[in-house]
Amino acid sequence: MKRTFLDFKRSFGVVLCLTFLCFLTAFSSNVGAQGDREFGRRVARVVQSVPNVLANQSSRSLNEAAVPFPSGGGLSSEVVVGSRSIYRVGVQNISWRSHEGRNYRAIVYHPTTPPVAGSKFGVVIYSHGLGASPEEFGYLGRAWASRGVVTLTLHHPETDESVWRGKARPMAALKEAYRKYWPSRDRAKAIRAAIDYIYDSHYSPGPLGSDVDLGRIAVAGNDLGALGALLVAGQLPPDNGPSLRDDRVAAVLALSPPVFCEERQGARVYSGISAPLMVVTGTKDDGIVGSTKAYQRRLPYDSVRKSDRYLVVLNGGDHRVYGRRVIGSDTSYHETIAAATADYLSAYLLSDYDVLMALRQYGSATSLGNASVEKALTPFSFGDIETVGMAPRR
Numbered sequence: 001m002k003r004t005f006l007d008f009k010r011s012f013g014v015v016l017c018l019t020f021l022c023f024l025t026a027f028s029s030n031v032g033a034q035g036d037r038e039f040g041r042r043v044a045r046v047v048q049s050v051p052n053v054l055a056n057q058s059s060r061s062l063n064e065a066a067v068p069f070p071s072g073g074g075l076s077s078e079v080v081v082g083s084r085s086i087y088r089v090g091v092q093n094i095s096w097r098s099h100e101g102r103n104y105r106a107i108v109y110h111p112t113t114p115p116v117a118g119s120k121f122g123v124v125i126y127s128h129g130l131g132a133s134p135e136e137f138g139y140l141g142r143a144w145a146s147r148g149v150v151t152l153t154l155h156h157p158e159t160d161e162s163v164w165r166g167k168a169r170p171m172a173a174l175k176e177a178y179r180k181y182w183p184s185r186d187r188a189k190a191i192r193a194a195i196d197y198i199y200d201s202h203y204s205p206g207p208l209g210s211d212v213d214l215g216r217i218a219v220a221g222n223d224l225g226a227l228g229a230l231l232v233a234g235q236l237p238p239d240n241g242p243s244l245r246d247d248r249v250a251a252v253l254a255l256s257p258p259v260f261c262e263e264r265q266g267a268r269v270y271s272g273i274s275a276p277l278m279v280v281t282g283t284k285d286d287g288i289v290g291s292t293k294a295y296q297r298r299l300p301y302d303s304v305r306k307s308d309r310y311l312v313v314l315n316g317g318d319h320r321v322y323g324r325r326v327i328g329s330d331t332s333y334h335e336t337i338a339a340a341t342a343d344y345l346s347a348y349l350l351s352d353y354d355v356l357m358a359l360r361q362y363g364s365a366t367s368l369g370n371a372s373v374e375k376a377l378t379p380f381s382f383g384d385i386e387t388v389g390m391a392p393r394r
Contacts, residue, residue, distance in 0.1 A: 084147055084342075084346060084352070084355070085143075085146035085147055086116065086146070086147075086148070087111035087112065087113060087145065087146050087147070087148055088111070088112045088113065088146075089109055089110070089111065089112065089141075089142045089145040089146050090109075090110050090111070090112040090145075090207070091107060091108070091109055091110075091138075091141075092107075092108050092110075092207070093105065093106075093107055093108075094106055094107075094108055094152075096197050096200075098193035098196065098197070099193070099196055100189075100193070102189075102193065104154065104155075104190060104193055104194065104197075105154075105155040105157075106134065106152045106153055106154045106155060106194065107134045107135070107138070107141065107152075107153045107155070108150065108151065108152050108153075108207050108208070109138070109141030109142055109144070109145040109150070109151040109153070110145050110150045110151070110207030110208075111145055111146075111148060111150070111207075114211055115148060115211055116148075119148070119350075120211055120212060120213035120216070121148050121149065121150050121211050121212045121213065121216075122148065122149040122150070122212075122213060122216035122217070122218065122250075122345065122349035122350050123149065123150040123151075123152065123198055123208065123212050123213075123216065123217050123218070124144060124149050124150075124151050124152070124217075124218040124219070124220050124251075124253070124345060124349070125152050125154065125191050125194045125195065125198075125217070125218070125219050125220065125229075126140065126141070126151060126152065126153045126154065126220045126221060126225070127154050127156065127187050127190065127191055127219075127220070127221035127222075127224075127225025127226075127228045127229060128153065128154070128155075128156065128160070128221070128222060128223075128225050128323070129221070129222040129223025129224055129225055129226075129256070129322070129323065130159050130163070130174065130177060130178055130181070130223055130224050130289065131159070131160070131161055131163050131164050131174050131177070132160065132161060132222065132223070132323045132324075133155070133160050133161045133323075134153035134154060134155050136323035136324040137153055137222070137322075137323060138153075139334045139338055140153075140337070140338055140341065141153055143338035143339070143341070143342045144341070144342055144345055146342075147342050147345065147346050147350065148346075148350055149218075149342075149345050149346075149349055149350065150207050150208060150212055152194055152198070152208070154190050154191070154194060154225075156186070156187065156190065156225075158177070158181065158186070159177050159181050159224065163177045171289075174288075174289050175289050178224075178289045178290060181224065182224070182238070182258070182290065183237060183238050183239040183241070184224045184225075184227040184228040184231060184238075184258075185231070185237065185239065185241065185244065186228075187221065187224055187225055187227065187228025187229075187231075188228045188229075188231040188232050188237075188244040189244070190228070191219050191221075191228055191229060191232045191246075192232060192244065192246050195217060195219075195232075195246060195248050195249075198212065198214070198217065199214060199248075202214060214248075215250060216250055216349050216350070217248055217249060217250055218249070218250055218251040218252065218253060218345060218348075218349050219232050219233060219246075219249050219251075219252050219253070220252070220253035220254070220255070220341075221253075221254065221255065222255040222256055222322045222323065223255075223256055223257075223258065223319075223322075224258065225255075226254035226255050226256060226257035226258070227254075227257055227258050229252055229253065229254055230252060230254055230257055230270075230273070230300060231244040231245075232244055232245065232246045232249055232252075233245070233246075233249050233252040233272075233273045233275055233277075234249075234270075234271075234272030234273040234274065234275075235269060235270055235272065235273060235300070236268070236269045236270075236271075236272065238260035238261075243272070245272055249275050250275055250276075250348070250349060251275050251276045251277075251278075251344075251345065251348045251349050252273065252275050252276070252277050252278075253277075253278050253280075253341055253344065253345070254277070254278070254279050254280070254300060255279075255280045255281075255322050255337070256280065256281055256282070256285055256297060256319060256322060257279060257281075257297055257300055258287070258290050258292045258297075259292050259296040259297060259299045259300075261299070263299060263302075266299045266300075266302060266303030267303050267305070269303065270299075270300050270303035270304050271303075271305075273300070273304045273306065273307070274306040274307055275307055276307045276308045276309065276344075276348040277300065277301065277304050277307060277308075277309040277310070278309065278310045278311075278312065278340075278341065278344045279297065279298060279300055279301040279309070279310070279311050279312070280311075280312040280314070280322075280337055280340070280341070281294065281297040281298060281311070281312075281313055281314070281317070282294065282313065282314035282315075282316065282317025282318055282319070282321060282333075283313060283314070283315055283316060283317060284316060284317060284318040284319075285297055285314075285317060285318055285319050286318070286319060287319060288319050288320070298311055298313075301374070301376070304376075306378070307378060308348070308360070308375070308376070308377050308378055309375070309376050310344060310359070310373055310374070310375050311373065311374040311375070312336075312337075312340050312371050312372075312373050313371060313372050313373070313374075314333055314336060314337075314370060314371050315370050315371060315372070316370070317333055317370075317371075321333040321334075322337065332369070332370055333370065336369070336370055336371045340371065340373070343355050343358075343359060344359065347359050359375075360375070360377055
């Protein structure tokens with residue numbers, strides 16, 4: 001009798017679920033017939049995703065899981081940007097004077113045609129690492145711009161490759177620059193100045209003009225640039241100075257971020273970050289000049305609690321795989337980083353619902369071979385479909 005009752009409850013639940021799905025499908029078709037095809041399309045996508053969402057249980061509560069990227073490996077540069085890359089990419093150098101009177105330079109990677117009908121471009125500000133250059137990260141700029149995310153890669157002349165190149169003691173020169181600039185306060189100020197420039201350029205011709213949505217601005221960086229991005233997103237400054245948080249940030253991407261606090265302090269240090277977050281690191285990502293160890297770089301991911309976040313771990317990746325090595329090639333790592341981060345920006349900056357659902361369910365919408373991903377997801381309701389990852393409109 002007990003077994004029969006349980007079977008009846010199980011069958012009744014299945015019938016209710018099927019009835020609900022049929023109702024939603026019919027409703028979406030009816031709405032589309034009435035002319036609101038876009039809404040009907042989104043409801044249909046939700047219907048298709050319900051079984052996987054239920055299986056993943058990401059809509060109930062914070063869901064943490066380590067998910068390996070599907071094996072595939074060996075992606076070509078054409079595959080990195082993938083079938084969702086619908087724009088050809090142009091490149092230009094820009095310079096401007098900030099509101100505080102400082103001069104800045106950057107390379108802009110941008111779509112060469114207007115956005116598809118009914119949409120606007122997102123924009124991401126990227127800050128390179130100590131001893132690097134903006135040119136080293138052109139592979140990211142091209143991948144992101146091909147998706148519809150204008151990419152502004154900042155130049156930091158005080159801490160670029162000129163710090164060590166041609167020096168008799170390059171490592172000593174790097175250590176001296178790190179000693180002077182480790183708090184990344186200058187990086188954060190440069191990123192904030194770039195956000196101001198994007199706002200100032202909104203009604204001017206060019207890649208940062210009216211085709212850019214001011215509600216879709218992300219910040220990103222590598223090494224000290226990653227710390228700068230996190231500071232602008234809301235991390236407490238490591239030098240205990242004034243906050244550098246900027247409420248205009250809609251998403252943050254940190255490649256190999258330095259960590260200056262103990263694990264037990266993480267919840268307090270990163271409590272101000274409320275935008276979606278992706279952290280990229282490697283299993284051998286120990287600092288070359290700084291003291292951060294590979295296992296510590298996940299702390300921002302572990303500590304943030306107010307938004308969706310992802311941790312991409314490059315198998316065998318060390319601290320030099322993000323840019324351009326003096327010796328060796330990191331093509332496969334570049335392909336992995338470009339594919340994973342392009343998916344993240346498509347989902348949380350461009351509101352690509354297909355990619356968003358794939359990220360939430362499987363970790364990545366692209367087949368990658370040499371990395372794994374962890375994810376921690378906030379509750380996701382039907383009403384969030386329109387707004388997830390978006391900063392408030394201003």
